[in-house]
Amino acid sequence: xxxxxxxxFHKPDARARRPRVFxxxxxxxxxxxxxxxxxxxxxxxxxxDYSIKKPYRILWILSAxxxxxxxxACLVAIGPTTHRSKSVKKEVTIAKRYKKPIIGIKLRSxxxxxxxxxxxxxxxxxNCKNLxxxxxxxxxxxxx
Numbered sequence: 001x002x003x004x005x006x007x008x009f010h011k012p013d014a015r016a017r018r019p020r021v022f023x024x025x026x027x028x029x030x031x032x033x034x035x036x037x038x039x040x041x042x043x044x045x046x047x048x049d050y051s052i053k054k055p056y057r058i059l060w061i062l063s064a065x066x067x068x069x070x071x072x073a074c075l076v077a078i079g080p081t082t083h084r085s086k087s088v089k090k091e092v093t094i095a096k097r098y099k100k101p102i103i104g105i106k107l108r109s110x111x112x113x114x115x116x117x118x119x120x121x122x123x124x125x126x127n128c129k130n131l132x133x134x135x136x137x138x139x140x141x142x143x144x
Contacts, residue, residue: 019135023051029079083114
């Protein structure tokens with residue numbers, strides 16, 4: 001008798017069809033980023049969050065590489081001090097290395113857009129329908 005799951009009756013995970021998005025942000029902007037994440041429950045945004053939940057873990061860079069490599073896009077949440085963040089810059093560099101699309105959204109009006117985001121990606125408005133179209137486009141390129 002074989003032990004393990006029976007593949008014949010295995011149902012695919014519903015989250016597997018959703019676009020996978022890595023959200024890069026500075027820890028100081030965690031409040032607004034959690035508000036953005038909560039938009040999934042209230043609006044048309046439907047994606048799987050592949051970002052790192054606990055900051056400053058040991059070997060976070062390995063976790064970031066793994067999560068970015070397996071995501072469909074890298075979303076950079078741009079706050080007032082994001083242009084000084086070394087970790088966000090490193091995550092954008094990793095996303096560029098793995099040829100992942102980089103999308104920047106402003107968390108507030110009048111914030112400075114970092115050069116490492118504007119040169120490597122595009123800036124879009126925080127509009128749920130617009131973001132969902134972008135996420136779905138990257139998911140279709142992946143082949144799901």
